[in-house]
Amino acid sequence: MAGSDRLPHWARKSGRLLLELAVVFAGVYGAFLLDRHKEARQSEARRSAIYEALLAEVKLTEESTRWYQAYLDSNYVRPIVQPYEQGEQPPIYGLWLPTGRQSGAWGAMLEAGVDLLDPQFIQTVEWHRSTVQFMLDQSERAMRLSDERIEPLLGSDAFYESSGRLQPQHRWYPRLLGYLHGNADYVLASADSLRTEIEYRLGTR
Numbered sequence: 001m002a003g004s005d006r007l008p009h010w011a012r013k014s015g016r017l018l019l020e021l022a023v024v025f026a027g028v029y030g031a032f033l034l035d036r037h038k039e040a041r042q043s044e045a046r047r048s049a050i051y052e053a054l055l056a057e058v059k060l061t062e063e064s065t066r067w068y069q070a071y072l073d074s075n076y077v078r079p080i081v082q083p084y085e086q087g088e089q090p091p092i093y094g095l096w097l098p099t100g101r102q103s104g105a106w107g108a109m110l111e112a113g114v115d116l117l118d119p120q121f122i123q124t125v126e127w128h129r130s131t132v133q134f135m136l137d138q139s140e141r142a143m144r145l146s147d148e149r150i151e152p153l154l155g156s157d158a159f160y161e162s163s164g165r166l167q168p169q170h171r172w173y174p175r176l177l178g179y180l181h182g183n184a185d186y187v188l189a190s191a192d193s194l195r196t197e198i199e200y201r202l203g204t205r
Helices: 009-085 105-112 119-153 172-202
Strands: none
Touching: 009 119, 009 172, 119 172
C-alpha cells in the first residue's frame, strides 16, 4: 500500500490545499513581477524622453548664447571695448541687445520627471536655468542703464576728457560691455557641463 494512502484524510487535504496555494501565490507573484517590469520599462522610456527634451533645450541655449556673444563681440566689444583699452577714443553709442524669456519647457519637463529624476540632477538643471536667467536679467538692466545714461548724451562731446579717457561717470560702460560678454561664457560653460551630464545618462557619451 502506498505511503500516501496511509496518511490521514485531513493531511492529504491540507497537502493539496498547500499545493494549490503555492500555485496561486506563484501566479500572483509572477504577475506582480511582470507588472513591475512593465512599469520599470515605461519609467525608463519616460525618463529617456525627458532627457532627450532637456538635451534639445540645452543645445538651443548654446546656439542662442553663442549668437548673443558673437553679436556683443562684433557690435560692442571690438568697436568700443578693445579700442578704448588700447588708448583710442572709439565712438560711444547706446546698447541694444536681443533679449527674451526662457522657455517654459524647462519647468514643465522637470515637473513631469520629478518622480523619475534624481534630486541632484534636478538641482543641476535648476542651476543652469538660473545662470541663463541671470544673463537675461543683466542684459535688460544694462539696456536700461544705457537708455538712462548714454542715450541722452549721444552726439555730444560729454563722454571723453581732454586726456582721451572717458569721463569718470562713463567709465562703467566699457566694463559693463565686457561683463556681459563674460556672462555668456559662464552660460556656455554651464550648458556644456549639463549637456555632458545628459549625454552620459542617455549613454551617448
